[in-house]
Each structure stands twice: as C-alpha cells, then as structure tokens.
Amino acid sequence: MGVPIQLEVNGQTVRQEVEPRLLLVHFLRDVLGLTGTKIGCDTSQCGACTVLMDGHAVKSCTVLAVQADGSSITTIEGLAQDGKYHPVQEAFWEAHGLQCGYCTPGMILSVVDLLESHPSPSEAEIREGLEGNLCRCTGYHNIVRAVQIAAEAMGK
Amino acid sequence: MIPPKFDYHRPTSVQEAVQLLQSSPEAKVLAGGHSLIPLMKLRLAAPAAVIDIGRIPDLRGIQALDSGELRIGACTTHHEIATSQAVQRAAPLLAEAAAQIGDRQVRYRGTIGGNLAHADPASDLPAVVVALNATLQAEGPQGSRSIPAAEFFVDLMTTTLQPGEILTQIRVPALGQGTGSCYLKFEHPASGYALCGAAAIVSLNPDGSCAQARLCFNGVSARPVDAAAVAQALVGSDLSDGAIDAAVEDHLRVPDPVGDIHASASYRQELAKALGKRALKAARDRARG
Incomplete structure (x- = not known):
C-alpha cells in the first residue's frame, strides 16, 4: 500500500507515492536519482548518508521517507548555488579534506549544520561536532582544517 | 538493509x-x-x-511550571533537551546526559520518550530519570497514569508500559538550591553506548555537609541500578574525597551485573566504582559552586 508524500528536495517540490518501509536514503538515491548521498554502514553510525532535513543534519538511512513528508531536504547536489560551490565545499577542496571522497557529501552537510549553530568553532568543537561522521582515509586532520577555513570564509 | x-x-x-x-x-x-x-x-x-506519533503536537516541547517542575513531551528530541535553558536550569543532569547520546545527527531525531520506552540498559537516560525521581505519564485505553521512574524499568528492553499504552510525558522535579549533579559515562568506542554511566546528585546543608545524595547507573545491569546504600552512607558526611571513596567502596552493590563480549561483569563493577566516585565528586564541586 503506497502512502502519498510531498516534500521539497533541493528547492524542488516532489510528490510521490512510497512504500512505508522505504528509507529516505533509498528514496533520494533510487527514486530521485540523487546518488551523491552515500550508503556506508547502513546502521546509523558512519554518517555517509547525512542530509539536511529542515536545516538539521540527519542520517537518511535511519529515517523513513514517510517521516520526511512535508519536510525540506538538502542533499550535496543542492548545496551549490548558481554554479558556485558552497563555502564548505570550497574549503574541502582548498584543504584537501578528503581522500577517497566517499564520506565527503555527508561530512560537508554535517559541517554546514555545525557552522549554523557554531559559526566559529574551536578545534574540539569541530571534532565533537563531527563525531557522527566517520572517515576511514584521512585521519580527520585536513577535514578539521577545511572546517576552519570554511568558518573563516563564511564569517567575512 | x-x-x-x-x-x-x-x-x-x-x-x-x-x-x-x-x-x-x-x-x-x-x-x-x-x-x-x-x-x-x-x-x-x-x-x-x-x-x-512523531507529529502529535501535544507530545512535543518542554514546559517549566512555576514550581520548577519540567514537563517534557515524549517526542521531544535529545537535541532540544540538551540545548534547553529551562532544562539546564532545573535539571542540568538531564541536559548533560542528553548531550552525550549518540552523535549530533542522532540527537536531532532521537526522542526522550522513545529512548525510555525502548529501555536499552546501555542507554544514557534511564538512570538519569531514576536519579531525578522523574514521573512518567502513560496514556492508555483506561486513561492516563503516572509511573515513578524507579518502577518503570522492569528488565532488559522491558518496561511496565502495558499493551495499548503510550508514554506521553516525562515530569522532572527541579533540583533545589545548593545541589550539584553530574553524568559521566565510559562508552563503547564504536557504538557510543554506555559500558557504564553514572548519574550523581548531591545536595548540601548550610554547613557544607551532605543533606541528600543520589547515585544511579546505566549499563551495568539489565535495568538502572539505584545505589541507595551509597547515597545513605553519604548523608551527614563532609563529602570529602575520602568520605565519597569509602561510601562507594563499602556500599556499592550491583545486583545481577551484566557481562558480554565488550566488558565482563567484574570489569563493569570496577567501572561503576570509578565513575561513581568521580561523578559524586564532580556533583559535590558543582554544588559548592
């Protein structure tokens, strides 16, 4: 039995009938084709599937699509505006805050959320704020640098 | 999956x-x-x-009554509780524990009612609501009833909620003047769940001696452990480091301690002693201001 949902994804209104058990991450990837959102651990730990739901970072592998009914979702595809990267995307580029890149979309969306509540975070606040996002390549050093660069750029 | x-x-x-x-x-x-x-x-x-039930408006939000009591809707998120000034004022122990649950993303979605009704013994809130003497409101076919937190947790993932009942609200009395509290946990490094979590509350008499104390644990047994004998031993003491150490060493008993592949039962009991002492000392220092 399908349940009708309506939500905004990267500024576009989407109406769809979905199976109640469909996870938000599968809705984004398989129904809408937005494959920038990754599936990593699939057990609510690694944060690769992080998207913004009404401005807050959430793990889309642990949200049902029906729970997202009426909400506004931002995925990595929706961050750049008018062909210009978001300052957090620029900063990850600048500081080389990645290696394989698999965790990067979720990492970047978590940073966008973190900088919303902590516009100039300390290093400890950055590391704690990103505890829900795992990177198995870089060791986090350049990721922390990227957040610092982004915070500075956005504070100007 | x-x-x-x-x-x-x-x-x-x-x-x-x-x-x-x-x-x-x-x-x-x-x-x-x-x-x-x-x-x-x-x-x-x-x-x-x-x-x-995530969109029922009555189940969401934090209200502080004139008496100081907090009324927290069951669907209020850990993030809302951790960052609420009303909670930080009236029951800082709850805010401190909520801030340690999972990670940022989990705290935006996870709720206090869901956490308590799930009754995972390695979770952070069960011992905290017991230590705070909170009351849990449930709504069922026969109407609503109040359940003292100490009676709510029956066993592993099992509460006193009856079939047909829904947890609707958590009522938390305000901690009084001259009271300090602390939640500390030793977490499993991968999952973040508590191998042991200690919730301590200490109230001072005007002369600085101990008027009241509470010490409760997560993670060490199938249900929250209330170390009432430790608290009793502290009442009237000067709350020196020595008095706290002795009260914990002599009076902490963990009934049916759990052991698993992550930590043996005896290791968890040692964790409880160490964290219990630290949490009580931190609560004392905060009470002294």
Whole structure:
C-alpha cells in the first residue's frame, strides 16, 4: 500500500507515492536519482548518508521517507548555488579534506549544520561536532582544517 | 538493509494513537525512529503496523511550571533537551546526559520518550530519570497514569508500559538550591553506548555537609541500578574525597551485573566504582559552586 508524500528536495517540490518501509536514503538515491548521498554502514553510525532535513543534519538511512513528508531536504547536489560551490565545499577542496571522497557529501552537510549553530568553532568543537561522521582515509586532520577555513570564509 | 513490510499510521492525537494501538496489538510505536528503525532493518523487529506519533503536537516541547517542575513531551528530541535553558536550569543532569547520546545527527531525531520506552540498559537516560525521581505519564485505553521512574524499568528492553499504552510525558522535579549533579559515562568506542554511566546528585546543608545524595547507573545491569546504600552512607558526611571513596567502596552493590563480549561483569563493577566516585565528586564541586 503506497502512502502519498510531498516534500521539497533541493528547492524542488516532489510528490510521490512510497512504500512505508522505504528509507529516505533509498528514496533520494533510487527514486530521485540523487546518488551523491552515500550508503556506508547502513546502521546509523558512519554518517555517509547525512542530509539536511529542515536545516538539521540527519542520517537518511535511519529515517523513513514517510517521516520526511512535508519536510525540506538538502542533499550535496543542492548545496551549490548558481554554479558556485558552497563555502564548505570550497574549503574541502582548498584543504584537501578528503581522500577517497566517499564520506565527503555527508561530512560537508554535517559541517554546514555545525557552522549554523557554531559559526566559529574551536578545534574540539569541530571534532565533537563531527563525531557522527566517520572517515576511514584521512585521519580527520585536513577535514578539521577545511572546517576552519570554511568558518573563516563564511564569517567575512 | 530494508525493513520488513508494515502498515503505516500517522495519528494526529494521542487518543487516536491509543485507539490504533488497541485495534492492532502487534503494532509498534514510532517516535524519532532511532531505536526502532535500526531494529527493523536488522529484522530483529517486524511489527505488522507502525504508529508514527512523531507529529502529535501535544507530545512535543518542554514546559517549566512555576514550581520548577519540567514537563517534557515524549517526542521531544535529545537535541532540544540538551540545548534547553529551562532544562539546564532545573535539571542540568538531564541536559548533560542528553548531550552525550549518540552523535549530533542522532540527537536531532532521537526522542526522550522513545529512548525510555525502548529501555536499552546501555542507554544514557534511564538512570538519569531514576536519579531525578522523574514521573512518567502513560496514556492508555483506561486513561492516563503516572509511573515513578524507579518502577518503570522492569528488565532488559522491558518496561511496565502495558499493551495499548503510550508514554506521553516525562515530569522532572527541579533540583533545589545548593545541589550539584553530574553524568559521566565510559562508552563503547564504536557504538557510543554506555559500558557504564553514572548519574550523581548531591545536595548540601548550610554547613557544607551532605543533606541528600543520589547515585544511579546505566549499563551495568539489565535495568538502572539505584545505589541507595551509597547515597545513605553519604548523608551527614563532609563529602570529602575520602568520605565519597569509602561510601562507594563499602556500599556499592550491583545486583545481577551484566557481562558480554565488550566488558565482563567484574570489569563493569570496577567501572561503576570509578565513575561513581568521580561523578559524586564532580556533583559535590558543582554544588559548592
């Protein structure tokens, strides 16, 4: 039995009938084709599937699509505006805050959320704020640098 | 991983939710979904129906009464509790524990009611609501009832909630003047769950001696452990480091301690001693201001 949902994804209104058990991450990837959102651990730990739901970072592998009914979702595809990267995307580029890149979309969306509540975070606040996002390549050093660069750029 | 099929209901009131739960006894209640959805994905739970109470307005929000008591809707998120000034003022122990749950993303979705009703012994809130002498409100076919937190947790993942009942509100009395509290945990490094979590509250007499104390633990037994004998031994003492150490060493007993692949029962008991002492000392220091 399908349940009708309506939500905004990267500024576009989407109406769809979905199976109640469909996870938000599968809705984004398989129904809408937005494959920038990754599936990593699939057990609510690694944060690769992080998207913004009404401005807050959430793990889309642990949200049902029906729970997202009426909400506004931002995925990595929706961050750049008018062909210009978001300052957090620029900063990850600048500081080389990645290696394989698999965790990067979720990492970047978590940073966008973190900088919303902590516009100039300390290093400890950055590391704690990103505890829900795992990177198995870089060791986090350049990721922390990227957040610092982004915070500075956005504070100007 | 994909959850098994289920019928989905999204009631708009508590009454409607209770009626739905009565008409489909095999249903599970969904709040934030951060305990239930992982269980369903792992096929450890396969409810025929899911009743999503996450959008019932009455179940959300934090109200501070004139008496100082907090009334917290069951669907209030850990993030809302951790960052609420009202909670930080009246029951800082609850805010401190909520801030340590999972990670940032989990705290935006996970709810206090879902956490307590799930009754995972390695979770952070059970011992905290017991230490705070909170009261849990449940709504069922026979109306509403109040359950003292100390009586709510029956066993591993088992509460005194009856079939057809929904946890609706958590009532937390305010900590008085001259009171300090602390929640400390030793967490499993991968999952973040508590191998042991200690919730301590200390109240001072005007002369600085101990008027009242509470010490409760998560993670060491199938249900929260209330170390009432430790607290009793501290009343009237000068709360020196020595007095706290002696009270814990001499009086801490963990009934039916749990052991698993992550930590043996005896290791958890040692953790409880160490964290209990640290949490009591931190609570004392905060009470002294």
